[in-house]
Amino acid sequence: MIPIRRAQSDVDRVRVLMAQVAPAPTGVAHAGDAQRRSQLLERIVASPQSSTAERVRPAARVSGWRPSRRLAMTGVAAASVLAIALLGVVQPWNTSNTAEAITPPPLAFEFVDAHTLAIRDGRPAADLLLQLSAVASAQPTVEAAGGVQRVVTDSWDLTVAQARQDASSAVVVPNVVETTVRPDGSYTQVNRRGAALSADGRSTISTDLALPAQSTDTAPAGTVDAAHVASLSQDPRLLRDQLDLKGGCTGVQGSPAQSRCEFLAIADLYSFSVITPQVEAALWAALAQDPNLVDIGQTRDRVGREGVGISLELRDSGPERLILIIDPKTGHLLGREDLLLGGGRELGITTPAIIAFTAYVSSGWTY
Amino acid sequence: MTEDEFRAVFDSLYPDILSYAGRRTDPSTAEDVVSETLFVVWRRWPDAPETEDEKQSLRAWTFGVARNMLSNAQRAKFRASKLDTALKAAVFAGVPVVEPDHGPMVDARQAATAVFLKLPPREQELLQMVAWEGLSIDEVAEVLDTSRTAIAMRLVRARRRLAALMRAGGLATNDDATAQQLWEMRTAAQESAE
Numbered sequence: 001m002i003p004i005r006r007a008q009s010d011v012d013r014v015r016v017l018m019a020q021v022a023p024a025p026t027g028v029a030h031a032g033d034a035q036r037r038s039q040l041l042e043r044i045v046a047s048p049q050s051s052t053a054e055r056v057r058p059a060a061r062v063s064g065w066r067p068s069r070r071l072a073m074t075g076v077a078a079a080s081v082l083a084i085a086l087l088g089v090v091q092p093w094n095t096s097n098t099a100e101a102i103t104p105p106p107l108a109f110e111f112v113d114a115h116t117l118a119i120r121d122g123r124p125a126a127d128l129l130l131q132l133s134a135v136a137s138a139q140p141t142v143e144a145a146g147g148v149q150r151v152v153t154d155s156w157d158l159t160v161a162q163a164r165q166d167a168s169s170a171v172v173v174p175n176v177v178e179t180t181v182r183p184d185g186s187y188t189q190v191n192r193r194g195a196a197l198s199a200d201g202r203s204t205i206s207t208d209l210a211l212p213a214q215s216t217d218t219a220p221a222g223t224v225d226a227a228h229v230a231s232l233s234q235d236p237r238l239l240r241d242q243l244d245l246k247g248g249c250t251g252v253q254g255s256p257a258q259s260r261c262e263f264l265a266i267a268d269l270y271s272f273s274v275i276t277p278q279v280e281a282a283l284w285a286a287l288a289q290d291p292n293l294v295d296i297g298q299t300r301d302r303v304g305r306e307g308v309g310i311s312l313e314l315r316d317s318g319p320e321r322l323i324l325i326i327d328p329k330t331g332h333l334l335g336r337e338d339l340l341l342g343g344g345r346e347l348g349i350t351t352p353a354i355i356a357f358t359a360y361v362s363s364g365w366t367y
Numbered sequence: 368m369t370e371d372e373f374r375a376v377f378d379s380l381y382p383d384i385l386s387y388a389g390r391r392t393d394p395s396t397a398e399d400v401v402s403e404t405l406f407v408v409w410r411r412w413p414d415a416p417e418t419e420d421e422k423q424s425l426r427a428w429t430f431g432v433a434r435n436m437l438s439n440a441q442r443a444k445f446r447a448s449k450l451d452t453a454l455k456a457a458v459f460a461g462v463p464v465v466e467p468d469h470g471p472m473v474d475a476r477q478a479a480t481a482v483f484l485k486l487p488p489r490e491q492e493l494l495q496m497v498a499w500e501g502l503s504i505d506e507v508a509e510v511l512d513t514s515r516t517a518i519a520m521r522l523v524r525a526r527r528r529l530a531a532l533m534r535a536g537g538l539a540t541n542d543d544a545t546a547q548q549l550w551e552m553r554t555a556a557q558e559s560a561e
Contacts, residue, residue: 010519010522010523010526011497011503011504011522013526014494014497014498014522014525014526015497015498017494017526017529017530017533018483018494018495018497018498018499019498020533021482021483021529021533022483022491022494022495022498024390024498024499025390025465025499036398037381040402040405041374041377041405044377044405044406044409045370045373045374045409047406047409047410048410049409049410049411049412157443257461257512260461261461264461
C-alpha cells in the first residue's frame with residue numbers, strides 16, 4: 001500500500017502540474033442564480049422521499065456511508081430521466097406536459113421472451129462466446145481494398161422519439177446512419193430516416209440507401225484513428241487492456257461496471273470501424289472470461305437476421321440491461337439493445353422498455 | 368436527519384456540484400445535473416448518514432451521483448453527434464468529459480492543454496477531480512467506487528505520464544512544489560475567485 005504521506009504529496013504534485021497545464025476553467029458560476037436555486041430547494045423538499053420499503057440502511061462499510069444498490073439504481077435511473085429532460089420534453093416535477101413516449105417492443109430470445117427479459121437470466125455465456133470466437137476465427141480475412149471503411153447502422157433511441165411534441169400517434173422510426181471513415185482519419189456521417197418498425201419491432205431498410213439524407217456531418221483529417229482496429233491485439237488479454245484504455249474502463253476485471261464498460265466499448269468500435277474476423281475472435285474470447293455475462297439464446301435482430309443474445313446478468317445490470325446480438329454463423333456483431341428495467345414512470349413509459357437499439361447492418365471496405 | 372439538515376447540506380453541496388458540472392458542460396445541462404443530483408439525495412434522505420464518518424462520505428457519494436448524471440446526459444447529447452473517438456468512447460463508457468466546445472474551457476485550453484488532452488480520458492478525469500474539485504484520494508475512491516490504493520496508484524501513474532508528456536513537449540515540469548508555492552497558488556486562486 002502507498003503510504004498516506006506519499007499519497008498526499010502526490011495530490012499536491014498533481015495540483016501543481018495541473019495548475020501549469022490545465023487549470024480549472026474560469027467563468028463557471030459558483031452559486032448559480034439565487035432565485036432558481038431557492039426554487040429548486042423548495043421543489044425538492046416538497047417532493048416525496050423514498051418509500052418505507054426502501055428505508056433499509058445499507059450494510060456498513062469501512063469507508064463510511066454508501067448508497068445501497070437500489071440507491072445507485074435510483075441515481076442512474078434518474079439520470080436517464082435527466083437525459084430526456086435535457087431535450088425539454090419531460091420534466092419530472094411538471095408532469096402535466098409530459099409527452100407519452102413510444103418505445104419499440106423488446107425482442108424475444110430463446111431463453112427469455114419480451115415479458116421475462118427483465119426478470120429472468122439465461123445461462124453462463126462462456127461456452128457460447130468461445131464457440132463464437134472459433135466461428136469468427138474461421139472466417140476469411142477481407143482485404144482492406146480501397147482503405148475507406150463504410151459502416152451502416154439502423155438505430156433508434158428514446159431521445160429521438162421524445163423530440164416529438166405529441167407522440168400519441170407516433171411510430172418508432174429508426175435512423176439509418178452511413179459512416180465513411182477515410183485513411184486520413186476524416187469521416188462523413190449521413191443520417192437518413194429509416195423505415196418504421198413493424199408490430200414485432202423489426203424494420204427493413206433500403207439497401208441502396210436511396211433515401212434523401214436528412215443531415216450530413218463531416219469531420220476533418222485526424223479526427224478519428226482510422227487504423228485503430230488494425231492496431232488491436234488478437235490476444236484476448238491484451239485486446240481487453242486496449243479496450244479498457246480506449247473505453248476509459250476501470251480495468252477491475254470481474255466487476256459489473258467493467259463488463260458494462262467493455263460492452264459499450266465494443267459497440268462503439270463497431271459504429272466506426274470494419275472489424276476483422278481475427279479481432280472479432282479475440283473480442284468474444286475476451287468476453288468469455290467475464291463471469292458476469294449470460295447467454296439468453298437465439299433471436300432475430302431488428303432487421304430480421306438470426307442471432308444469439310449475450311447480456312449482463314440481471315443482478316449486475318443496474319437500471320439498464322445491455323444486450324449484444326451476434327451472428328452464430330459468422331461471429332459478427334449484429335446489434336445492441338438497451339432495455340430500461342425500472343424508473344420509467346417519470347419518462348411516461350412502462351418498463352421494462354427498450355430505450356435504444358442499434359442494428360449493425362453492414363460494414364466493409366470501399367474506395 | 369431533518370429537513371433543516373437537508374437544507375444545510377443543499378447549501379453546502381449545491382455550489383460544489385454546480386461547479387463540477389459547469390466545468391464540463393453547458394450551463395443549462397449543468398443546472399439539470401445539479402438539480403437531479405440533489406433530488407436523488409433528498410429521495411434517499413431517510414437513509415442519510417448520521418455519524419461523522421458517514422457525513423464525510425456523503426459529499427463524495429453526491430459527486431458520484433452527479434458523475435452518473437453528467438455521464439448519462441453527455442451520452443444522450445453525443446449519441447448521434449460527431450466527437451473525437453476517444454471522447455465518444457469515454458462518454459459511452461460512463462466517463463464524463465469536458466465537452467470540446469465548452470466555453471469555460473477556452474482559458475484552460477489556451478494555457479497548454481494540448482499536452483493534457485493526450486492523456487486517456489479516465490486519467491484526465493482523475494486529475495481533474497483532484498485538481499479542479501479538490502477531492503481527496505479517499506473521496507475520489509468513493510466517487511469511482513474503487514479502493515483508495517487503486518486511486519493512489521492511478522494518480523501516481525497519471526502524474527508521471529503527464530510530467531513525461533510535458534517534458535516531451537518542451538514544457539517545464541514544476542511538480543516538486545514547496546509548501547510555500549502551494550500556499551501561493553491557493554491564495555491566488557482564492558483571490559481570483561473573489
